[in-house]
Amino acid sequence: MAKAAIYLAIVAFATVTAIKIEPRGSSVCDPDPKLGCYSNDPPFDRFLIPLPQSSTDIGTKFRLFVRGGVGYDYLDYNSPSSISSSWFNGNKDTKIICHGFLNDGDTKWMHNMKDAFLANDDVNVIIVDWGGDELLTGSQTGYLTATANTRVVGDQIGELIKALPTQRSRVHIVGHSLGAHIAGYAGVRASGTGRISGLDPADPNFQGQANAVKLDKSDALFVDVIHTDADTFTLADGLGTSDRSGHIDFWPNGGKSQPGCGLLKHATTKGIDLSEAKEIQPRGGIGCDHNRVPALYTESITSTCDFLGYPCANYDDFKNGKCMSCGGKCASMGYKAGLYKNINFAQQLYLNTNSGSKYCTNSYMVKVKTGDVSYAGTGADVYIRIYGSAGISHDTKLSGDFERNDEDVTIINSDTYLGNIYRIAIWHDDSGLLSGWYLQSVVVQGGGSSSYLFCYRGWLEDSPNTKYLTPVSSC
Known part of the structure; x- marks a missing residue:
């Protein structure tokens, strides 16, 4: 020194x-x-x-x-x-x-x-x-x-x-x-x-x-x-x-x-x-x-x-x-x-990149829509896992307030290129004062590829509450 x-x-x-x-x-x-x-x-x-x-x-x-x-x-x-x-x-x-x-x-x-x-x-x-x-x-x-x-x-x-x-x-x-x-x-x-x-x-x-x-x-x-x-x-x-x-x-x-x-x-x-x-x-x-x-x-x-x-x-x-x-x-x-x-x-x-080697990552946009019903929002932490033809993402906590009739966007980074997306898993951890959550829909897009729409239109109540959804053409 x-x-x-x-x-x-x-x-x-x-x-x-x-x-x-x-x-x-x-x-x-x-x-x-x-x-x-x-x-x-x-x-x-x-x-x-x-x-x-x-x-x-x-x-x-x-x-x-x-x-x-x-x-x-x-x-x-x-x-x-x-x-x-x-x-x-x-x-x-x-x-x-x-x-x-x-x-x-x-x-x-x-x-x-x-x-x-x-x-x-x-x-x-x-x-x-x-x-x-x-x-x-x-x-x-x-x-x-x-x-x-x-x-x-x-x-x-x-x-x-x-x-x-x-x-x-x-x-x-x-x-x-x-x-x-x-x-x-x-x-x-x-x-x-x-x-x-x-x-x-x-x-x-x-x-x-x-x-x-x-x-x-x-x-x-x-x-x-x-x-x-x-x-x-x-x-x-x-x-x-x-x-x-x-x-x-x-x-x-x-x-x-x-x-x-x-x-x-x-x-x-x-x-x-x-x-x-x-x-x-x-x-x-x-x-x-x-x-x-x-x-x-x-x-x-x-x-x-x-x-x-x-x-x-x-x-x-x-x-x-x-x-x-x-x-x-x-x-x-x-x-x-x-x-x-x-x-x-x-x-x-x-x-986006990672903090260390390997630096390269694959970015995916996740847009979550909370429904327009009474007490639809949640204070819980919400997570997603994405399934693709070439790989599966890690479990990722989504960012946002998840309030009634609102959309929250998160960019998630996957070390694996996922390919064509055929399923997602989404859930919350039951934390917060209002843990029940009315999920309307989810959109996933990444790699310049097509958008994938997932429809639920229902409540995610007490844990365990993981829902597995497949793409649809409209919601």
Whole structure:
């Protein structure tokens, strides 16, 4: 802990003192002639953002991994032989993974993702390491300088893509936080790049900026984005942007707070590896929401679960069951989002996830109608179990007041895809002052599928009172 505290103190000090702010119109030319010069002319005239460090100081490295390979090859776009003598195969798709602030090429989530890519398909995987060779360089510096350095790293990736003997449309870049914006710069440098997946693109110094400064859908042929920490930025929260940034933007659990992260959003949350100290220390141990997204994406690569997102105006409408009909505009979050690249998504896509691996869940809307008779409501807890052709849900407590002539909606999450629904069980636990309940009807809908109507029109009295209902066409 003492070492970590010293590290953070150095980083904080560097953020304030080790930057040189040049007047607008200043520029710096990189020693690598392929990269050229960088100025702070608009739109790169952001407050307190210095000119970038040199590519020599940043020390970006590209490591190539292939299926069945032992170790890795270093690639250098300025050395054609490093590519021609490597295991790179231009007839295969290429995945490029890029980290963000304070990470480096040994960050565990990058290797977890690399392993998932290689397990799923025979591809080239390139890990980008811009962690810097020395302290206070690359990503291992103050955030303001790291922000400036993203321009150089993005251009370096773009130059690598141009040097690779493959079609650019076969290149897919995945970037987290600052790495998402780096991916955008790379796509601009190497026009025609096939796909960029932005994992909670960083908010500070990017949100609300011109498209040239941040990741946006013009940076690749297809851009998909996942938002997990898009709350108001407070130094302890809201590290991800709330700007819509892609052709498809997904907002799991509303995109602001992730289940299991807790009030303080500590790194001890299930799914966050404590060995990744530098990944969560920049905000004093608070970064769970922001750092959840690489795990979500990695799971989506090999999972048979779809991470299905529903088009909706906002998360409240989704939670209230107003968006469970896909209308041909649902899409799978994560790796499989590429299957939907030819669909125009006018709305943002919402979904729920679990608090730990496995994260993927299947959402079902349950709408319960209480009858219009005297004393129809109940203060008891109401439960449901759903039976489908492919599985059975767990017993779930429904939310609502269950008052006379009222409808109550609950979104339940099932680890199992249920298939066609053929029966439900519904009951209450006899608690409360008025435990008797007049149930009119139940509607179940999920997965963009048809709605299933269940009619009862009767009382559920003292426990045990479980009623088994089958679908009907009308009530």
